[in-house]
Amino acid sequence: MASSRKAFRITGTIVEPGESATVELQLPPLYTHTELAMPVHVLHGRKPGPRLFISSALHGDELNGIEIVRRLVRLKALKRLRGTLLAVPMVNVYGVIAGERNLPDGRDANRVFPGSERGSLASRLAELFMSEIVRGSDYGIDLHTGARHRKNLPQVRACLDDPATLELARVFGAPVILHSALRDGSLREAVRELDIPMLVYEAGEALRFDEVGIRVGVRGITAVMRHIGMLPATKKKTKKTLTPAIARSSSWIRAPASGIVRSRVKLGDRVDAGDELAVIADPFGENEVSVRPNFSGIVIGRSLLPLIHEGEAIIHLARFEQEETAEETVEAFREAYE
Numbered sequence: 001m002a003s004s005r006k007a008f009r010i011t012g013t014i015v016e017p018g019e020s021a022t023v024e025l026q027l028p029p030l031y032t033h034t035e036l037a038m039p040v041h042v043l044h045g046r047k048p049g050p051r052l053f054i055s056s057a058l059h060g061d062e063l064n065g066i067e068i069v070r071r072l073v074r075l076k077a078l079k080r081l082r083g084t085l086l087a088v089p090m091v092n093v094y095g096v097i098a099g100e101r102n103l104p105d106g107r108d109a110n111r112v113f114p115g116s117e118r119g120s121l122a123s124r125l126a127e128l129f130m131s132e133i134v135r136g137s138d139y140g141i142d143l144h145t146g147a148r149h150r151k152n153l154p155q156v157r158a159c160l161d162d163p164a165t166l167e168l169a170r171v172f173g174a175p176v177i178l179h180s181a182l183r184d185g186s187l188r189e190a191v192r193e194l195d196i197p198m199l200v201y202e203a204g205e206a207l208r209f210d211e212v213g214i215r216v217g218v219r220g221i222t223a224v225m226r227h228i229g230m231l232p233a234t235k236k237k238t239k240k241t242l243t244p245a246i247a248r249s250s251s252w253i254r255a256p257a258s259g260i261v262r263s264r265v266k267l268g269d270r271v272d273a274g275d276e277l278a279v280i281a282d283p284f285g286e287n288e289v290s291v292r293p294n295f296s297g298i299v300i301g302r303s304l305l306p307l308i309h310e311g312e313a314i315i316h317l318a319r320f321e322q323e324e325t326a327e328e329t330v331e332a333f334r335e336a337y338e
């Protein structure tokens with residue numbers, strides 16, 4: 001039976017309905033005369049549907065998303081894909097090569113969007129990503145981790161003032177959704193300008209794989225794909241289907257003194273105002289100082305490095321309107337995944 005569905009075209013490559021391809025977007029070469037490209041998996045479903053992009057390693061040392069994309073594109077369910085999936089495991093290829101967050105010009109790729117063809121190296125990369133991947137897409141999911149030595153509880157960050165985005169954030173099913181305002185020059189801001197709903201998923205830490213964070217990520221993306229009609233719906237709810245807790249704000253608790261840190265809390269713990277979250281002391285254990293928050297919340301991120309200077313961030317606490325419900329959600333999440 002002849003299909004009337006059109007082939008998908010990207011930089012001169014034609015992908016027919018029901019087929020997939022790995023396409024390379026050419027980047028400025030390395031100064032060693034080595035060619036460089038951003039690889040993109042294109043899966044063009046047999047039947048029409050939305051176009052979703054998945055981006056990962058926009059920060060070159062944040063690796064969980066690379067593994068999430070690898071597992072995602074191998075799923076058997078994608079044989080029944082509707083619409084088009086563009087999965088980009090490494091946006092900042094330069095950073096991945098160097099094991100660095102930023103580009104070789106020192107710029108943070110997530111602060112230069114929408115970019116420009118005549119701009120900095122980072123800005124050119126952003127412009128290429130916008131023109132080839134983002135424009136024409138209906139939805140996006142951008143995959144991140146915590147920074148180096150900082151680990152995040154799996155969480156979705158999105159602008160919850162937009163109902164369509166909030167809906168997707170709920171469907172994704174990470175234990176926590178954190179409302180976050182748009183940041184100048186971020187991919188999320190540039191995508192929002194085009195009225196394309198986009199989620200940021202954060203889990204684990206830089207330069208490490210986090211198995212739970214990876215599994216939650218793969219499940220979250222497939223749940224979103226079912227919800228927007230790219231994959232057939234499943235009837236059964238598993239114990240891993242969560243209703244996420246929504247936090248409207250969060251703050252980092254900062255070190256009141258410099259020294260060696262002993263943490264008293266784990267990711268996902270609920271803490272009250274005045275609780276001792278950590279103790280900082282000098283190397284001989286003298287002059288101990290307690291770290292206590294002045295509000296209650298749930299630990300959604302923490303520094304793993306036991307060395308700290310005064311003013312540095314130690315623990316990321318999210319505020320919830322219904323704290324008990326949030327605590328139950330995080331508990332249920334731990335049970336389901338551990």
Ligand SMILES: [Zn+2]
Pocket residue numbers: 058059062144145
């Ligand atoms: Zn990041």
